[in-house]
Amino acid sequence: MKAEELKNQGNACYAAGDYVGAEKFYTQAIIKDSTNAAFFTNRALVRLRMDMYDQVIDDCLKAIDLSANSLKAYSYLGQAQLKLGYPNESLSSTLRAYELAIAQRSPSVGAIATTCLEIKKKRWELSEERRRTRESNFAMRNARLILFFAPLLGVRRITPEKIQTLEDVFGKAEAERYGKREVPDYLIDNITFSVMLDPVITIHGHSYDRVTLLDHLKRSPTDPLTREPLTEKDLRPNLALKAACESFLKENGWAVDW
Known part of the structure; x- marks a missing residue:
């Protein structure tokens, strides 16, 4: 079969939920014609459904090489990058997809805008999680220093109650200062x-x-x-x-x- 026929077979498999079959036909189409960006974005989409995120990135980058303004390539690339834990790169790719959607007057612009916001929220959540971990470790080190130097300050007996009080003080301070932060x-x-x-x-x-x-x-x-x-x-x-x-x-x- 010709490359276009193979792609159509892949489309039929995808519509039927046969992602393995769809990937096989798209791959055969690429072997027949590796200059068609649509073949790579089609395979990238089906690989997204199969959680093959590294391969999705490879396909999208190839599609972008072939077609610099490929809306689908940037959109799928951003989704794969987010799944692999790269929110900064994901946001950059999806913002590019958003720009292209506007320029091309694509009906998907609203959905892509929503995705951009979701990615930005995820990026912020990851940043907050790292910050809280750093602050928590810092607080624990301070607590240990206080307990270590307590005898030098005249505190001769450190009871479980005093340890708990110290932990409660640090815990309350952290909760008040670093509660969940969101932008409406x-x-x-x-x-x-x-x-x-x-x-x-x-x-x-x-x-x-x-x-x-x-x-x-x-x-x-x-x-x-x-x-x-x-x-x-x-x-x-x-x-x-x-x-x-x-x-x-x-x-x-x-x-x-x-």
């Missing part, structure tokens, strides 16, 4: 996925950070999410949302780098 979705810009500084609302009811939306409108005079026509004249300051963003950032300075 409504404060997030749908283009940069950061907390908005100067939000504006469109005639379609969507809010964006002014600077990033104006930059987008230079490239495409459309709403990034709905793809409806949009110009700078259609924007209005969202004063209530701006006040909410300012209040949140004032009380949560860490969110600036979220």
Whole structure:
């Protein structure tokens, strides 16, 4: 069979849920014609379903070599990178997919925007987990030092109650200082996925950070999410949302780098 016929056979297997068969036919299509980026992205998708993440990355990179603006390649690449524990790389790839979706007016732009936000949340959670581990280890070292030097400070008998009190003090302080930290979705810009500084609302009811939306409108005079026509004249300051963003950032300075 020709390469295109093999790809069609792969599509049929994929639609039937036969991922092993689909991968086999896509691989045969690639052997017949290794210059078609779509063959690689098709195989990347089926390999995503089979949890073959390293191979997905290989296929996506090859597809990007063949077609630099392959939306599917960047989207699948980001998904695989996240599964392998590389959130920074995943966010970079998925943001590129988002840019391409906007430029190509793809109906998947909304779903990709949601994925970007999910990746950013995951990246933040991993960062928070590492930070808490560091702080917890630091607190435990301080507790051990206090117990070690206690006799020199006149504390001759360290009872289990005193040890528990010390642990409770460090534990309470850490909990108060480093409780679960989240940014409400409504404060997030749908283009940069950061907390908005100067939000504006469109005639379609969507809010964006002014600077990033104006930059987008230079490239495409459309709403990034709905793809409806949009110009700078259609924007209005969202004063209530701006006040909410300012209040949140004032009380949560860490969110600036979220």
